[in-house]
Amino acid sequence: MLYIVATPIGNLEDITLRAIRILKEADYIFAEDTRVTKKLLNHLEISNTLYRYDEHTKQHQVENIINLLKEGKNVALVTDAGTPCISDPGYEVVDKALEEGLKVTPIPGVSAMTAAASVAGVSMRRFIFEGFLPKKKGRQTLLKSLSEEKRTIMFFESPHRVIKTLKDIKEYIGNKEVVLVREITKIYEEIIRGTTEELIESLKDKTLKGEFVIIVRGNEQEPKKEKINKYANMKEEGEY
Structure with missing residues (x-):
């Protein structure tokens, strides 16, 4: 076996x-x-x-x-x-x-992928996983192809390339909501959320360590809040 x-x-x-x-x-x-x-x-x-x-x-x-x-x-x-x-x-x-x-x-x-997904606070009902991005050949083409992606997008990235990758995401996919999860299960575990611009700014002067999982919110719209609240009320009243 x-x-x-x-x-x-x-x-x-x-x-x-x-x-x-x-x-x-x-x-x-x-x-x-x-x-x-x-x-x-x-x-x-x-x-x-x-x-x-x-x-x-x-x-x-x-x-x-x-x-x-x-x-x-x-x-x-x-x-x-x-x-x-x-x-x-x-x-x-x-x-x-x-x-x-x-x-x-x-x-x-x-699995780092599922561990990060569970704490991202982003819908993972439908997502795509791209692993580590190509360092050079095919990198731009791949990111451009994801610009209209409706599903949540997930990447792995090393600490010395994460800022470059965030800049590329901003350029080719847009100023999206991003979640960075690093050092999962370790002492310095950290979950960082913000737009690509905000994260680039907050990380630029830091010494970065540990592997990163990058989660990018897709273009798929979330259910309307009023619809969720309606179902919640029905459940409380025993109707759902």
């Missing part, structure tokens, strides 16, 4: 009992960065065999993992933080395993 195991994005308490059991029972664990995962495994008192699986090693590691699965071994795949195969290497080995008729199962848990 190939297990896709979600791991904490900061606070080490954010791991499921099932994830701990799978990591203990796995014959092999493949990690994006073995140094990062080793800290987690040491915390959990797990000493299983650990190998690297990242952009530089995936070409030969996919074959290695498939061979291990065919031998009847249990393999756990983890990323540095959060749920694998979303904005990091991983989907290739899942794709190959499924092609080979091998068993793959998710061990769900924390």
Whole structure:
């Protein structure tokens, strides 16, 4: 079995009992960065065999993992933080395993995307996730294509590029309402809200650390307040 195991994005308490059991029972664990995962495994008192699986090693590691699965071994795949195969290497080995008729199962848990969405205070009924923006080629084209997007838009961004990305959002998408969530589950966790202009101004002189989730309100209109109030009143009166 190939297990896709979600791991904490900061606070080490954010791991499921099932994830701990799978990591203990796995014959092999493949990690994006073995140094990062080793800290987690040491915390959990797990000493299983650990190998690297990242952009530089995936070409030969996919074959290695498939061979291990065919031998009847249990393999756990983890990323540095959060749920694998979303904005990091991983989907290739899942794709190959499924092609080979091998068993793959998710061990769900924390994700920076859903964690940020839950505290943004923006409607997430319909949203699109663009991961990390291209650094150069295709960046402008992608942002322009989102200028009329009705759904909420979500990006990941590094601290040294977040101001540039906010400036690009303002230029190509507009002076939208934006929510920045950084250092989720960590000591300096922060939720910052405002327009792109306001956020650029407030962040320009700060030393920024930690990965950011950027949430941009789309053009879809929210339900009218009077309609919400009407339903609330009906519920109080036992009519709804």
